[in-house]
Amino acid sequence: MGFFRYELRTTDVTGARDFYIDVFGPEFWSAGVGIVPLPEAAAARGAPAHWLGYIDASHLDATADRFERLGAPAVRDPFGAVLALGSGTGVSGLPVALQVHHSRAREQAVAFYSELFGAEERPLFVTAGSPEIHSQWLFFFRVADIDRSMEQIRRLGGLVLEPTKTPDGDVLVACDDPQGAAFGLRGSG
Numbered sequence: 001m002g003f004f005r006y007e008l009r010t011t012d013v014t015g016a017r018d019f020y021i022d023v024f025g026p027e028f029w030s031a032g033v034g035i036v037p038l039p040e041a042a043a044a045r046g047a048p049a050h051w052l053g054y055i056d057a058s059h060l061d062a063t064a065d066r067f068e069r070l071g072a073p074a075v076r077d078p079f080g081a082v083l084a085l086g087s088g089t090g091v092s093g094l095p096v097a098l099q100v101h102h103s104r105a106r107e108q109a110v111a112f113y114s115e116l117f118g119a120e121e122r123p124l125f126v127t128a129g130s131p132e133i134h135s136q137w138l139f140f141f142r143v144a145d146i147d148r149s150m151e152q153i154r155r156l157g158g159l160v161l162e163p164t165k166t167p168d169g170d171v172l173v174a175c176d177d178p179q180g181a182a183f184g185l186r187g188s189g
Contacts, residue, residue, distance in 0.1 A: 004088035005054035006096060006139055008035045010179045011043070019177050023152050024095065024141060032094045049179035050082070053099065053137050057085040078112060079103040080135035097142035097186040098172070099123040103135045138174065138184055146171050146187030153177075153185075 010016040017035055020028050029035065038049055052074060074084045081101060103109045106127040113123070123137075143149040150160045150173060157178040163171045173185040 002056045003053045003094075003096065003099060004032065004056050005084075005086070006033050006094070007052045007054070007084075008033075008049070008181060009038045009042070009047075009052055010035065010049040010177075010181060011038050012049075012179050013037055016049070016177060016179055016181070019156050019158070022156055023149055023158075024143070028095060028141075030095075049177070049181040051137075051139050051181055051183055052082060052084050053139060054084040054086045054088060056088050077109075077135075079105050079109050081137050083137055095141045096139045098140040098184070100138045100140065100184070101125045101136075102133055102138060103127065136182065138182055140172060140184035140186040143185050143187040146173065146185055149185050149187065150175075 008016060008020075013035055017029065038047065074082055076082055079101075081103065101109055101113070101123055103125070104127060106125050110125045113125075146163070150163070153160050153175050159176040161174045163173045165171055169188065171185075171187055174182065175184060176182050
């Protein structure tokens with residue numbers, strides 16, 4: 001399984017673009033990372049601003065073709081997390097340092113993605129522990145200074161949750177941008 005593109009779907013394209021530039025720098029909006037308005041139909045159904053990861057499904061031609069013909073590359077996995085299928089190759093230098101799949105059915109999600117896409121890329125699968133955390137893919141962006149980045153997010157009107165330390169010494173922090181799109185930071189602690 002390989003993510004080859006990340007797209008922010010948001011209610012305020014200009015504000016969100018500036019927010020991420022302020023937090024990550026102007027190079028953030030590079031090849032493989034895009035921003036578009038939240039589709040009106042999605043907003044009407046109550047969808048919040050969100051990051052959408054595109055998974056390379058080129059070896060699953062029938063599946064990708066079926067969704068493309070329907071005009072809906074964004075799909076829900078069996079656990080409720082939204083993703084997009086497409087044909088693309090990995091873009092070097094993508095800022096995403098970790099992909100985490102939150103689900104109440106962790107073991108089933110691991111089995112589903114392992115069977116469907118193989119073991120080419122190993123995302124982290126986490127059991128969503130509280131009812132307010134819905135099934136989702138959460139993308140963590142690497143930062144050089146985690147404390148500075150957290151302060152910048154707060155200053156710009158975003159939300160920063162409690163940091164956690166990984167066994168390898170990195171720090172992971174779940175955040176929301178000012179429009180409510182969830183993302184994460186990964187840096188040295």
